[in-house]
Amino acid sequence: MNELVAHPAVQGAVIPFVASAAAAFALRGRALALAVALGLAVTAVLLLGWELQPLTSTRKLVLVSLLAAVAAAGVARLAPGQARAAHAVLAIAMAVGAVWVVQRALAQQPPAEAAAMMAAAAVFMIVLLAGLSPAQESVLANAAVAVMLPWAAAAVAIQGASAVLALLAMAAGTAAFAGVLYGFVVRRRRFTREFAYPSTVAAALVVLASVVMGGVTAWALVPVAAAPWCARFLNRFHTT
Amino acid sequence: LKAIRPFVAMSMFVCAPLLAAPQTYVIDPLHSFPNFSVNHLDMSTLRGRFDRMSGKVVFDAATKTGSVDVKVATASVTTGDAPRGDGKRTRDEHLRAADFFNSAEFPDMLYKSSKLNFAGDRLESIDGTLTLLGVAKPVKLQVTHFKCGPHPFTKKAMCGADAEATIKRSEFGMKAFVPAVSDEVRIQIGLEAYAE
Numbered sequence: 275m276n277e278l279v280a281h282p283a284v285q286g287a288v289i290p291f292v293a294s295a296a297a298a299f300a301l302r303g304r305a306l307a308l309a310v311a312l313g314l315a316v317t318a319v320l321l322l323g324w325e326l327q328p329l330t331s332t333r334k335l336v337l338v339s340l341l342a343a344v345a346a347a348g349v350a351r352l353a354p355g356q357a358r359a360a361h362a363v364l365a366i367a368m369a370v371g372a373v374w375v376v377q378r379a380l381a382q383q384p385p386a387e388a389a390a391m392m393a394a395a396a397v398f399m400i401v402l403l404a405g406l407s408p409a410q411e412s413v414l415a416n417a418a419v420a421v422m423l424p425w426a427a428a429a430v431a432i433q434g435a436s437a438v439l440a441l442l443a444m445a446a447g448t449a450a451f452a453g454v455l456y457g458f459v460v461r462r463r464r465f466t467r468e469f470a471y472p473s474t475v476a477a478a479l480v481v482l483a484s485v486v487m488g489g490v491t492a493w494a495l496v497p498v499a500a501a502p503w504c505a506r507f508l509n510r511f512h513t514t
Numbered sequence: 515l516k517a518i519r520p521f522v523a524m525s526m527f528v529c530a531p532l533l534a535a536p537q538t539y540v541i542d543p544l545h546s547f548p549n550f551s552v553n554h555l556d557m558s559t560l561r562g563r564f565d566r567m568s569g570k571v572v573f574d575a576a577t578k579t580g581s582v583d584v585k586v587a588t589a590s591v592t593t594g595d596a597p598r599g600d601g602k603r604t605r606d607e608h609l610r611a612a613d614f615f616n617s618a619e620f621p622d623m624l625y626k627s628s629k630l631n632f633a634g635d636r637l638e639s640i641d642g643t644l645t646l647l648g649v650a651k652p653v654k655l656q657v658t659h660f661k662c663g664p665h666p667f668t669k670k671a672m673c674g675a676d677a678e679a680t681i682k683r684s685e686f687g688m689k690a691f692v693p694a695v696s697d698e699v700r701i702q703i704g705l706e707a708y709a710e
Contacts (some may be wrong), residue, residue, distance in 0.1 A: 280694065320688070328648040328687045330643035331619060332612050379618040435603040435611040438690050486610055 275492035282437070286428075290317050294449035298456040305350065306383065306453040306469045307487035310420070311343030313449025313475060314442065320439055320449075328359070331375050331483050332438060338371035339476035345355045346471035347383050358408075358468065365403040368475055375479050375487040391492075395482055398495045406467035406501030407509070415509035417457075417465035420450035420473045427477035427498070434488020439480045446476035474502070536574035538709035539673050541584065543568055546705040548586055553696035560695075562593035562609070562616035564623075571707050572632075573673060575662065580629040584703060588619035613690040620647050627655075636660070640677065646686040655679045655703070678702045 278284055294313030299308055316335040326333060345367070349360040372395045380388035407415050424447030431439035450473040457463045479499050484490040550579040569584035588610070595605035610617045627642025637660040644653040655677040662673040678703045684692055 276693075323684075323689055325687065328620075330612065330616060330647070330687070382618065382621055433603070435607040436613050438613045439610070483612065487616075489607075 277497045278329065282441060285317050285320050285457065286441040289320065290314060290445035292450040293504070294452035295456060298453050299389055303457060303460055303462040303464060306464060307343045307346045307350070307456070307472050309453050309456075310446070310449040310472045311340050313452060314339060314343075314472065317445035318442060321441060324485065327353040329377060331487065332436075332442070333441075334371075334437075335476065335479040335483060336407050337366065338375060338444065339472050339481060342368060342475040343472035345467070346468040350468040351468060361403075361408070365400050368403060369399040371475075372396060372399040372479060376482055379483075379487045391486060393493065395486075398482065398499050399475075399478055401499045402502060403471075404500070405506060406470050406474065407502070407506045408467055412506055412509050413463050413465040415502070415505040416467050416470040417450075417454045417463075419505050420470035421447050421454060423447070423498065424450065424473045424477040424480070425503050426501075429499075430481050430484050430490055430494055431488070434484030434490045435458045436484065436488055439483055439488075443477055443480040446473040449473065457501045470502075490507040517644055524663055536572050536580065537671070538578075538710040539571045539671075540572060540710050541567060541569050541571065542672075542706045542708055545674075546707070547703070549704070551700045551702075553698070555694055556696075558618065560593060562591060564588070564590045565588035565592055567705075570710075571705075573646045573662065578630070578632045580630045582625065582630075582642060583627075584625045586623040586625075587617075588615040588621060591615055591617075603674075604696050616647060624705075625653070637675070644681065644686075647688060649686045651681075653681055655678050665708075670704060672705075674706045676702070676704050 279289075280363045290313030293316045294309045297309035314336065318483065322333055322336070327335075331371060342364070345364050349357055349364060351362055373392050376391070376395055379390055383391070424443045428440040428443035428447070431437075431443055450470070453469065454465060457465060478498060481490075481494055485492050485494055521578045522601050543566065546567050547563050547565070548567055549561065551559050551561045554560045556710040564586045566587035567584060569582070571580065571582050573580035591609045592606055593609065597604050597607060608613055612618070615623075624645040625642050626641045626645075630637055631639045631640040631641065637657045639657055642653060642655065643650050656679065657675055659676040660670070660673070661675075664670065681699050681701065682697050683689075683699050684697050
């Protein structure tokens with residue numbers, strides 16, 4: 275049994291899928307972001323344990339992603355007018371979270387380089403989250419981003435030489451996939467931007483950590499930040 | 515003259531420990547390396563080492579006391595699979611990444627001690643604290659060889675030692691791939707240091 279649970283394919287795909295699908299079923303399709311968060315959390319516990327010490331970038335990354343899920347679930351309950359402002363606050367909070375995740379690694383670099391990278395990390399997160407579509411008809415675009423972006427981030431993490439980051443990204447994408455599948459099966463496609471938040475934030479942080487700590491080129495941030503905008507644009511083109 | 519001989523002898527006996535001040539030895543990075551070995555897939559033993567170690571050892575032979583203060587650069591880890599230039603990530607790069615030594619966030623591993631344990635004249639063990647990935651835990655080094663004396667060619671005062679310990683890497687937060695890559699890590703340190 276232990277061997278099975280320790281297998282990377284089980285940790286990165288099977289377990290988050292089952293956990294997220296079960297949570298989506300239990301929540302009856304409401305607050306799907308929490309179901310995605312559960313899938314990611316289970317994999318994180320298997321990989322990193324329950325301890326928060328040492329508070330490495332990997333553990334910070336998981337914490338910020340889970341916080342994003344809880345905050346997004348809360349924002350989804352707000353009225354549209356309030357939600358807009360809340361999303362802006364949430365994006366800024368995630369930008370601060372992104373800086374926090376890579377802060378210790380950047381502290382080892384020359385101050386000017388570190389400051390530039392911190393600014394880039396914050397801008398990257400804000401641009402990325404602003405790309406998630408608020409429109410109801412764009413639910414497929416958000417679903418595609420929620421699933422595909424983490425899987426792409428897993429490939430970037432492998433380039434950055436971290437299998438743990440890759441497994442976390444894969445788990446986030448797979449958990450989102452379970453949520454999407456549930457939505458299609460029960461015909462409740464509530465793939466709002468709140469649903470996309472946890473896996474998108476996790477993917478963004480994995481890519482950011484791979485750039486700062488894994489030697490991946492900083493240019494990798496550009497297509498990741500552009501992905502939601504592209505999905506949104508393509509979805510609009512499709513519906514018109 | 516015969517009358518003062520006992521006094522001279524006594525004063526030498528009393529003053530000798532006071533005159534023998536603790537000597538500081540600086541680690542010779544060319545002849546000092548921490549090596550480690552882990553079990554891989556329960557199949558074989560994989561060995562590696564850190565190429566950069568620095569620090570100081572203070573030793574007082576008369577009082578049999580001293581201290582150790584060592585710093586190891588985690589990015590200098592090597593297991594014989596260095597970058598090959600083909601774009602593929604190597605094992606050494608993986609060891610430096612967040613999964614293991616996380617050198618981007620924790621560039622140094624530290625070992626500090628102020629308790630050297632002697633059995634008679636022989637240095638038997640060192641009780642110290644290992645700080646790895648920001649987590650400090652007590653680690654006892656068993657000393658298998660220890661010698662101080664002049665360098666055979668330059669005659670400069672030096673000390674050398676071999677020491678070993680076994681730690682559980684998960685206790686320092688390094689949990690990736692346990693048990694495929696064993697939790698228990700055997701550490702063997704060979705060290706030479708010259709008087710400051």
